[in-house]
Each structure stands twice: as C-alpha cells, then as structure tokens.
Amino acid sequence: MRPGQTPRLTELAAERASGALLCDAGTVYLADGQVVHAESPKAPGLDVLLTTGGRLTPDSWREAVDHTAAAGRVGRFLVDSGRLTDAELEICHLGALFDAAWFALGPGSGPRGFQRGATHWLGPVRPVGAVAVEREIRRRGKLLDGVWPYPGVDTEPVVLRRPDGHLPPVTRRQRAVLGLADGVRTPAGIARTLGRPAFHTLLDVRRLAAAGYIETPRSGSRVPSPPRLGPAAVDFAEPDAPMLRRLRDALEAHL
Structure with a gap:
C-alpha cells in the first residue's frame, strides 16, 4: 500500500x-x-x-x-x-x-x-x-438489484401506492413494514422502530415496491410499473449462505 x-x-x-x-x-x-x-x-x-x-x-x-x-x-x-x-x-x-x-x-x-x-x-x-x-x-448488492434495481427506495421516505388491481400476499414481516409506511419514515427509520436489521428492511421495501405496494421515487430514468402478479409469481425467499440463514432464523426467533 x-x-x-x-x-x-x-x-x-x-x-x-x-x-x-x-x-x-x-x-x-x-x-x-x-x-x-x-x-x-x-x-x-x-x-x-x-x-x-x-x-x-x-x-x-x-x-x-x-x-x-x-x-x-x-x-x-x-x-x-x-x-x-x-x-x-x-x-x-x-x-x-x-x-x-x-x-x-x-x-x-x-x-x-x-x-x-x-x-x-x-x-x-x-x-x-x-x-x-x-x-x-x-x-447483498446483487440480491437487492435482483429484487428491484431502483436504489432510490432505500433512502427516501416509504410511500404507499394506491392499490392497482390484484396484489400478491405479503409476509408478516412485510406487513409490519407497510404499517409504518407513513410517507415520512425512511427504511432506516422503519428498521430502527421495529428493532430489525436495516438491510432486511431494505430487502422488504424493494420486494414491496416490486410487488406494487410502495412507490418508487422517480429519477432520470423511467421506473416501470410493477407487474400484476399472482401469489405464486412472487418469490419472497432469501438465498442466504448457511451461516447467515441460521443467523437470520435465530434473530427472528429472538427479536
């Protein structure tokens, strides 16, 4: 060096x-x-x-x-x-x-x-x-981009979208995020309120944006409308490495 x-x-x-x-x-x-x-x-x-x-x-x-x-x-x-x-x-x-x-x-x-x-x-x-x-x-970077490649949702206040047609079901964790999406809290603020790791909240926010529940902030490029998907078309699984999968499961059990 x-x-x-x-x-x-x-x-x-x-x-x-x-x-x-x-x-x-x-x-x-x-x-x-x-x-x-x-x-x-x-x-x-x-x-x-x-x-x-x-x-x-x-x-x-x-x-x-x-x-x-x-x-x-x-x-x-x-x-x-x-x-x-x-x-x-x-x-x-x-x-x-x-x-x-x-x-x-x-x-x-x-x-x-x-x-x-x-x-x-x-x-x-x-x-x-x-x-x-x-x-x-x-x-983690590849995982986020694979879910919804618009990082603006990571830092801006989380804003709910007006329902547009059929939306896929959400998990219990994601319902908690939606419950705090007041247009003022950012994903980091939601994570702190829930007492959860911030990256997991970013992942939930991107998945919810991709599914049509959350607005994606507009930037220089046009953001496509989220697809109207049935329940089976949305994959909510996170492909963790074995150690991190055990870590995630244990954190959810304790927290």
Whole structure:
C-alpha cells in the first residue's frame, strides 16, 4: 500500500492490522486482520436490536455500558451477569456486524482512513474474516438489484401506492413494514422502530415496491410499473449462505 493511500479491508486483513477503518457511512473494527465489529448511523446498533426486541431492558443495557465500556468489556459483562447467553450475544452481534458493514463498505460509501490501534467498547465477541465480509456485501448488492434495481427506495421516505388491481400476499414481516409506511419514515427509520436489521428492511421495501405496494421515487430514468402478479409469481425467499440463514432464523426467533 502506497503512503497516503486509503487502505482497503482486504489489505488491512493481509497485514493483520488492528484498528478502525473509517468509512463514509460507518466504521469497521479489526483485530489481527479480522473484522470484530462494525457500526453505521444507517443501521440499528446492537443496543436497538436487543432492547427494542425485548431481550434486554434499556436499563440493563445502560448498566452494562456504564460499568464496562471504558474497559471494552460490554459484551462479556452481558454474558457473565446472566443477561445474555454466549449464543445470543454472538447471533445478535453477527447480525449487527453484517448489517453495519453493508452500509459502511457497500455502494455509496467506502474507506477514507484507518485509525490504528482503535478498539470498540463492546469488546471481543466473534471475529469474521474480511473476505467473508466483502463476499457478503457483494451478495447483498446483487440480491437487492435482483429484487428491484431502483436504489432510490432505500433512502427516501416509504410511500404507499394506491392499490392497482390484484396484489400478491405479503409476509408478516412485510406487513409490519407497510404499517409504518407513513410517507415520512425512511427504511432506516422503519428498521430502527421495529428493532430489525436495516438491510432486511431494505430487502422488504424493494420486494414491496416490486410487488406494487410502495412507490418508487422517480429519477432520470423511467421506473416501470410493477407487474400484476399472482401469489405464486412472487418469490419472497432469501438465498442466504448457511451461516447467515441460521443467523437470520435465530434473530427472528429472538427479536
């Protein structure tokens, strides 16, 4: 890497670097070249996933942060005090990590600097290889574009469309998204209100836009009208890798 050049995640992994990769839309933390945490203002943090879903009370979370954040042992405190099991912490942490990494390193964002030696107050949970993180970011981008290739729906307020003919059925998760589509909340705001990973909400919003439930913001190019499809014509399955499928199922069970 040339002096002054902004490092890439895989380059930092190759040199077993430790610190914080500062990105346009978030921060990715590494220890010995592995990703140990990620955060983004566009994605609900671990605190939101745990407290909004009811797994922890806000007071329990604040106590953990107040007592151990300075020592970087918040995660360990939650387990040692009996508030979470190791498995619960790992599952929720992986969900928050991949969610924030998508926004920090995905389209429209990217690295802008590296703060060597920086650590996160959560402390060690389970590291993830940089190659796996970048592979998952690419997979998520292809998944979104394959559902509805209009990224404007990801950032604009979610607006319901006037029903036009027969619309396919929606899942329970998608009904919750539609219930918060008030023309003011963005997908990120809906995710935070529901206490769900933001990427899953983006995916629901794109599927709902493709199915004709949600307006797609107009840009320079014409947006086609969603097709009128029968129930069997809409595929609501998400082709996760095995680890991420287990993660998704466990998150839905706990949250």
